[in-house]
Amino acid sequence: MNIHADFSQKAVVNTHEAPWLPSPMAGVHRKPLDRIGDEVAIATTIVSYAPNSSFPKHAHPAGEEILVLEGTFSDESGDYSAGMYLRNPPNSSHTPYSKEGCTIFVKLRQFHPDDSATIRIDTKNTAWYPGLVPGLSVMPLHEFDGVGTALVRWAPNTIFNPHVHPGGEEILVLEGVFHDEHGSYPSGTWIRSPRYSTHKPFTKSEGALIYVKTGHLNHKLDR
Template sequence: MRLNADFSQPVIITPEDYQWIQSPRGEVKRMMFDRVGLEQARATSLVEFPSNSQFPEHQHPFGEEVLVLNGTFTEDDHQHYPSGWYMRNPHLSKHIVSSLDGCLILVKLMQMSEEEKLATRIDTRDERNWTYLNNRKICQLFQSEYEHTFLEKLESQQFFESTYHNGIEIFIIEGELVMNERNYSAGSWMRFPTQHRIEFKAGASGALIYVKKDHLKNI
């Protein structure tokens, strides 16, 4: 499968565009934003776990990145991650995942370097993990020569603008962003290629966004 696989083109997907697809054995539903490959693929998706669901043990070549958007996500039957937790599982890691009450997660697969060896777990709802950087409120998630990933809280009408020489992705977790007089609500996902300038501002209620940049240089 090749879905939004031309990384030289900008892509914007809003909740009105969503098309949910059941996993092959029916454990979860997926809303695919981009995908290169079949069941084992380089992919960015929303994954919805119904209550009392479990996905059997599986391995992650080139890693897995997860942000819990709502509900509680469970690993290996005993590690529980409620809404707001961010995790990275490195190359060739294995686990069983489930959800007792159901959950929704943002997932990125096969997008990590083999050199990344350690698992990452960050509670983004803990204010101690947030800092101000050049008047921007940031929760740093991961940074290397291959990527920079963080959450950012924008105040009402605050601007988010730059030229990202090596590409950028944005997922709106809460609130909305405005670009060219169009409003993009929570759940919208955007990917912009290298050397692309963007200029957004937050809506009236502000915005909480997931940002990944500097990761599309060699794609």
């Protein structure tokens, strides 16, 4: 299965409008954003666990990244409520489930093979740092081999400088509305911009909170 599989092209998905597709397990549904492969795939996905649903134990040979969007996601290592950021490194394994139900943003098989850290960050209780322009606040989540992941909070009416992303950029709008000269992206929008893409982002009266990953499109993915 190939979905937005050409990483040299920009992709934009309103995840609130995308249909839920069944997974192999009852009660677990998915909205694929990009995907190369079938059940074992390079993938970026919104995943929904109904209350008391689960997935059998499985390994992640090339790693897994999770941002909990709603509810509580669990596995044998703990319970993770909305706002938790998780990284399970290459060759890790777990048995995920949710008692109350949850929605998560998941990236699979997109790790550097030497990126071996297990990470758990509660973004609801982690410090913000000033960004490069007034009105911008940044919460770094992870950095490895030129790939950076962060949450970025935009105050209303913030304007950033025009800039280029040599290694590409990926955004999930979590709150508010994010804008650039190419369009307006409300909460729930996923944007993947290719290597050497450029833009001049800004916000209007709503402000925005976004998940951002940069540099990862420079790396060969584990196909």
